[in-house]
Amino acid sequence: MDNIKTSEVSQVLLNQLKQMDTRLKFEEVGEVLQVSDGVVRIYGLLNAEAGELLEFDNGEHAVVMNLEVDNVGAVLLGSTDRIKEGMAVKRTGRIASIDVSEQMLGRVVDPLGQPIDGLGPIGGEKVEMPLERKAPGVIYRQPVNEPLQTGIKSIDAMIPIGRGQRELIIGDRQTGKTAIAIDTIINQRGNYEAGHPIYCIYVAIGQKGSTVASIVNILKAHKAMDYTIVVSATAAVSAPLQYFAPFAGAAIGEYFRDTGRSALVVYDDLSKQAVAYREVSLILRRPSGREAYPGDVFYLHSRLLERAARIIDQQEVAEKMNDLPESLKGRVKGGGSLTALPLIETQAGDVSAYIPTNVISITDGQIFLETDLFNQGFRPAINVGISVSRVGGSAQIKSMKKVAGTLKISQAQYRELEAFAKFSSDMDPVTAMTIDKGRKNNKLLIQPQYSPMPVGEQIAILYCGINGLLKDVPLDEVQAFQSRFLDNLRSFHKDDVIDVLASGKISDEVTDIIRKVAAETIGH
């Protein structure tokens, strides 16, 4: 327990009691008409506002979603069975919000910020962050130019992600979507240790409780929980809570973003959120459109993802940010960022379905995962040809850009040649070499789970592949070569190769060492 004298406690309480406002206030009340499936219809509350928090006499809460002539539709934040027809509900005049504190790191919370990991209450100074909040306007932003390293070679080399960007991870079920997000979180350990953490928020929506538990265990095992918060709304909780979960994640992310720090939020996945939203909307009897989703499901995702941003460095501008919650006034610092990795599950690779097309058009790029590639053993199963990052090279460190700048195109050429090679038996030596290099690069891009690679090492090994240093290595020994090569570099050339590359610099001295070490590794 905190080390406070009892007298101090009483003094604090006395002050609090003195300040308490006990004058009678007029409250606006309504009456519950109907309650079902996490949704209430309330008679009265004529002045209620959309998104406003309502309070029932027993302390339960709901959020206003529908405003009609004589009634209000609201979604319950607690359980349905504590609300009875005829109960009184009052307005609070506040918007639904979540209490965020530094001590949330390492914890698993529900979308209302309550801990659900059995480790007791969350302490620390609490800052009230609204679930729904307008995204920062253009003048409060700055271009994305700082990389967010995922530790996954094919992404960092060919589909680089920048801080403040929104990059969609899309693919069928069981194609490794979650794996990419989790590896990215694990890869931020280095930043945490170096003292400039990227805080991570993993939002699990509509997943099985056991899946969430195993993800938390993996994050713990890789010491990633030190800088991570998990927001969980499993498939067992009500649809409204699943619908709110990503907003809670965004609100927590904004706390870090607006206090000048970097944060990463993963929404796993937005397809399930859309389904929860559809359920709520249907119960509220909103008109439905394509695939029975309500017409504003696009707006649901766009307003969520717009909140990912890189905030301007200029302190005096950042302080005036639009829609700043009261609790953050005086704490704002410029230069923070919130990066979003939304996940979308497709059915049989159909990216032209409603929700996938929506989210593709909102995000700054997509990483497409394919079942075929996954089954062929190319894991992560990224289809590099159609995956893009619109922020692209500006979010890449120089050394990586220099080494891997052409990798995407040369791999595309290789794939074309490979397709032709199936039909012809004799090839000219140039074609044969291109194919050989392409195959080996493909092997280098295969990367097991939970082993994100620091960017310096990535550049060194990709340099070998791209510059044909592997031509004497048999195809099935490429991975063995990789680990021996990197071992050598780590043992003897950390300072003059790996660290130099990681700092964004590359020179002839560095590449000469790489060539020398590669030759030695092959010689053994």
Add this chain to the structure above:
Amino acid sequence: MNTGLIAYRYAKALLLYAVGEHVEDTVYHEMLSVLNSFRQLPQIRQVLGNPVTKTSDKLKLMLQMCASTPPSTAYERFVEMLIDNNREELLLQCSRQYIEQYREKKHIYVVRLTTATESDQMTVDRLTSLLKTFDSSATVEYEKTIDPDIIGGFVVQVGYNRVDGSVKSQLNEIARNLR
């Protein structure tokens, strides 16, 4: 679907018709007992909304709910119209709307007064005269509840506005502030 607006229009039409026929008071009392029936037996709504229930049964049920024998012609016609237009589900909301619109027209204020013990006549008189200062032609109907749970003080609700002066809510407020 904006059921509130639809019910509002039905109720408005009924009130206009009833005023024309000079039976608005009768219909008001009928609507009060309809609302009361819904309060006592919430299942009625399911029955009325169920497409399998026979319309003749629905009609019979709806006529019984108004508790006057025989029901006024205005009410009978209204119920038949609801059935013709497939809106029998809206009876509950229509009854609320009618009651509200009628009260507004007649300057009737319903005061829900909750106290821990029997409230004395003086309090009631004071409330009435207070309301008369806002609206001189006000008629005040009281719905008194005795609820020992609120410990002391009172809760007054007029329309959608409530003043909670109960000891219970003040204790709750203190508890919340200390948390």
